[in-house]
Amino acid sequence: MRDDPVTWSTRELADLAGTTVNAVRHYHSIGLLDPPERCENGYKQYQVRHLVRLSQVRRLAELGVPLAQVQSDEQHGLVVPGGLNELDAQVEAQIERLDRARADIAALLRDSAPADTPRGFEAFALRLSEADRSLLHVLTRLHGTESVNGLKRMVAAEPRDLREQFDALEADSAERSRERLARSLAASGANWRSADRPWSARPAARALRRDHAAQRAVRVVLAELYNPAQLDVLGRLDAGAVHGRPEPLSA
Numbered sequence: 001m002r003d004d005p006v007t008w009s010t011r012e013l014a015d016l017a018g019t020t021v022n023a024v025r026h027y028h029s030i031g032l033l034d035p036p037e038r039c040e041n042g043y044k045q046y047q048v049r050h051l052v053r054l055s056q057v058r059r060l061a062e063l064g065v066p067l068a069q070v071q072s073d074e075q076h077g078l079v080v081p082g083g084l085n086e087l088d089a090q091v092e093a094q095i096e097r098l099d100r101a102r103a104d105i106a107a108l109l110r111d112s113a114p115a116d117t118p119r120g121f122e123a124f125a126l127r128l129s130e131a132d133r134s135l136l137h138v139l140t141r142l143h144g145t146e147s148v149n150g151l152k153r154m155v156a157a158e159p160r161d162l163r164e165q166f167d168a169l170e171a172d173s174a175e176r177s178r179e180r181l182a183r184s185l186a187a188s189g190a191n192w193r194s195a196d197r198p199w200s201a202r203p204a205a206r207a208l209r210r211d212h213a214a215q216r217a218v219r220v221v222l223a224e225l226y227n228p229a230q231l232d233v234l235g236r237l238d239a240g241a242v243h244g245r246p247e248p249l250s251a
Contacts, residue, residue, distance in 0.1 A: 007036075007045035017054040024054065032057050032072055053078075064091055120152045127160065129167045131225040135193060138221050142214040143200060150199035151192055158190035171227040178229055182236040191237045193226075195219045 014021050027033040033053055036044045056078055061067060065087060071079040080087065104119055113125040117133070118140040125133065136155070140148050162184055169181065185191060191198050195218040222231065 005047055007047055008051070010044055010046070013046040013051060013054060016051055017058055019054070019058055027054065027057055027067070030068055030070075032067060032070060032078065063087065064094075118148075120148070121155065124156060127163070128155075132163075132167075132193070134225055135218075135221060138218065139197075142217065143197070147197070147200040151197075154190065154192040154199045157188075158192065159188050162188055162190060166230060166233065169227070169229045169233065171229050173229040178233050178236075182233045185233065186237055191234075193222065193234050194238055195222060196238050 008016065010021050010024055014024050017024075024033065028035060033050065036046045036050055039045055057067065057070075060070060060078060060080065065080055069081045071081070073079050107113070107119075107122040108115060108117060111122040111125065113122040114133070116137070117125040118136055121128075121136060121140075128136070136151075139151055143151070162181070165181055166185070169177070195215045197215075197218075222234065226234065
């Protein structure tokens with residue numbers, strides 16, 4: 001006389017496979033696990049084939065395979081879309097992203113910089129005003145690596161005293177104060193707050209339409225972040241309206 005096959009409940013099956021009841025239900029919903037038979041009282045009866053299939057699904061999940069894309073085939077079992085070579089390339093790219101993230105986190109911790117500081121600006125992030133940091137977020141998203149490197153060098157080279165004077169410039173500052181500060185910034189070459197991007201590599205491959213769109217976006221951002229006196233100073237720098245040596249700021 002043949003013994004009745006051993007069966008398991010949903011909870012027992014999940015425990016055996018090292019997963020959860022909700023995961024089992026999810027695998028049912030995406031077609032990777034066949035529904036079990038039910039006994040007379042309505043309880044599910046999972047068999048060995050279910051445990052094997054659930055274990056196979058869990059293995060694919062461990063490898064990072066997108067389970068929603070896996071196909072179930074009676075002849076070949078579970079079929080991985082694109083094969084393992086494509087999966088390996090995806091895992092390699094993910095590792096590279098994680099390595100960059102760890103390096104970025106290390107730089108942020110080293111300089112006690114805000115978590116959202118753009119890459120490469122950690123060392124002087126705390127010295128920048130909120131407006132300057134906001135502008136940098138936009139600029140680093142609009143331009144490529146080479147141009148951003150030029151931006152980073154220009155921001156790093158900006159004299160601290162001139163940055164502080166620009167930050168402290170009030171909206172109703174006198175014409176003489178604005179002119180002197182513009183001359184000082186021009187002499188120092190610190191004109192990175194500019195829609196004209198004197199720091200940009202301006203790659204020839206960039207589409208002209210996108211380039212103009214980026215400039216327009218930056219002008220809108222500048223108008224929102226800085227007060228009228230600061231915008232006047234920046235306008236003088238962009239227009240090249242300041243020349244020669246700056247007058248002493250104490251005068």
